Amino acid sequence: xxxxxxxxxATTIGxxxxxxxxxxxxxxxxxxxxxxLLVFTPTVQGTYPVILFCHGFAICNSYYSMLLGHITSxxxxxxxxxxxxxxxxxxxxxxxxxxxxxxxxxxxxxxxKINENIQxxxxxxxxxxxxxxxxxxxxxxxxxALGHAETNLKxxxxxxxxxxxxPSKCKITRTLPHILTGQAQSFNLNMPVVVIGTGLGPEMSNxxxxxxxxxxxxxxxxxYECKPPCAHFVTKDYGHMDMLDDDIGSLLKCMCKNGxxxxxxxxxxxxxxxxxxxxAYLYNQWxxxxxxxxxxxxxxxxxxxxxxx
Numbered sequence: 001x002x003x004x005x006x007x008x009x010a011t012t013i014g015x016x017x018x019x020x021x022x023x024x025x026x027x028x029x030x031x032x033x034x035x036x037l038l039v040f041t042p043t044v045q046g047t048y049p050v051i052l053f054c055h056g057f058a059i060c061n062s063y064y065s066m067l068l069g070h071i072t073s074x075x076x077x078x079x080x081x082x083x084x085x086x087x088x089x090x091x092x093x094x095x096x097x098x099x100x101x102x103x104x105x106x107x108x109x110x111x112x113k114i115n116e117n118i119q120x121x122x123x124x125x126x127x128x129x130x131x132x133x134x135x136x137x138x139x140x141x142x143x144x145a146l147g148h149a150e151t152n153l154k155x156x157x158x159x160x161x162x163x164x165x166x167p168s169k170c171k172i173t174r175t176l177p178h179i180l181t182g183q184a185q186s187f188n189l190n191m192p193v194v195v196i197g198t199g200l201g202p203e204m205s206n207x208x209x210x211x212x213x214x215x216x217x218x219x220x221x222x223x224y225e226c227k228p229p230c231a232h233f234v235t236k237d238y239g240h241m242d243m244l245d246d247d248i249g250s251l252l253k254c255m256c257k258n259g260x261x262x263x264x265x266x267x268x269x270x271x272x273x274x275x276x277x278x279x280a281y282l283y284n285q286w287x288x289x290x291x292x293x294x295x296x297x298x299x300x301x302x303x304x305x306x307x308x309x
Contacts, residue, residue: 017279017288018272018300021073027065028117033109034101036085037061040068040078045120049128049156049282050106053080054099056135056241057164059252063244064134066264070271076278077114077124079106083137093148093176095140100149103129107153128282130157132274135212135240136175138163142222145189148177157281158193159274160222162201162213162240169216180217185227193230194277195223196270199304200239203257212240212256223307229281231293233273234304235266242266261301269301 023042030037038061042048053068055061061080068078081102083095110124133141138160144151145158166174174180179187187193197219204211213219223232235242238259241252243266259266276288296303 017074017275018268018298020070021075021275023073023075025069025072026118027069027072028113030109030113032113033081033105035081035083035098037082037102038065038068038080039110039113039117040065040072040080041114041118042072042075042077042122043118043120045122046075047123047125048075048077049125049130049278050110051076051078051130051132051159052099052103052106052141053078054083054095054131054133054137054140055080056133056137058084059135059137059244063248063252066245067243067267067271070267071274074271074275074279076130076275077110077122079110083140095136096143096148096177097150099140100144100151103131103144103149103151103153127154128156129153130159130278130282131155132159132161133163134161134243135164138222139165139175139179142187143177143179145191146179146187148179155191157191157278158189159277160193160195160219161243161270162198162219163195163222164201164213164240165217165221166214167210167217168214174217180221181225182221184224187225187227189227192277192281193226194273195219195226195230195232196273197223197232197234198238198240198242199234199236200242200257200259203239205255205257207254208256228309231277231306231308233296233306235269236302236304237261238266238301243270265300269299269303272299
């Protein structure tokens with residue numbers, strides 16, 4: 001398995017991935033990019049990889065602030081676009097198109113905004129851009145990686161958080177573009193991938209007639225179609241929205257089956273898995289990732305046995 005060279009950073013990455021890192025950070029808004037953005041960035045001098053994070057169906061980017069802050073505190077810059085701005089989600093092709101435009105904007109537009117908002121010498125490592133997303137946004141991240149957006153960028157890694165391709169396996173109901181093939185290892189991805197699913201995502205809630213992450217179009221199928229190197233984790237006792245901030249609207253809480261355990265454990269588990277994965281593949285620091293693979297009980301939330309190949 002080929003490993004990437006560790007980039008030279010001016011600061012030390014935190015070692016306990018399930019706790020907040022030791023790097024101070026802030027968030028700020030950008031309204032001059034193709035879509036409004038929330039940017040989460042360290043405020044400690046150094047050079048940091050960039051994560052483009054796509055939100056889920058009808059979800060505000062700000063609802064991920066606690067999760068994205070956890071990741072940022074370990075030495076990453078996160079760019080989170082708001083892909084819909086009129087109160088309703090856009091069709092899948094439009095979201096992929098605009099997410100691709102944001103990716104292109106990052107190359108020239110991100111660093112000047114960091115310079116405007118951060119006093120320290122914080123540099124975006126623009127040759128190390130990671131694609132990530134939750135729910136429909138996870139599918140959007142996969143679609144960009146598969147070439148469905150107008151971008152020539154070379155992405156370094158792909159993260160799918162409970163990705164979903166539609167409300168059912170029926171092709172007519174699936175969101176565009178249709179990227180799932182039903183064939184093992186059919187995704188032509190030249191990058192490491194981690195897929196993190198939820199155990200309760202395929203279950204219906206008491207107030208919504210469709211599961212938020214139905215069987216056949218959820219994390220299991222996405223992982224099934226990934227080629228090595230890829231990893232699959234499942235937070236057994238949590239639902240599709242349980243990584244969002246605690247103060248989200250009641251409608252979102254009602255839409256999906258939710259776990260009963262503290263949501264902070266879910267966020268710290270997701271954040272820790274993402275940080276450990278990126279440390280392994282971007283920095284060649286494998287200790288945390290291998291430890292979690294060997295003993296998933298290290299995570300704050302209960303994990304099913306992970307799969308990695």
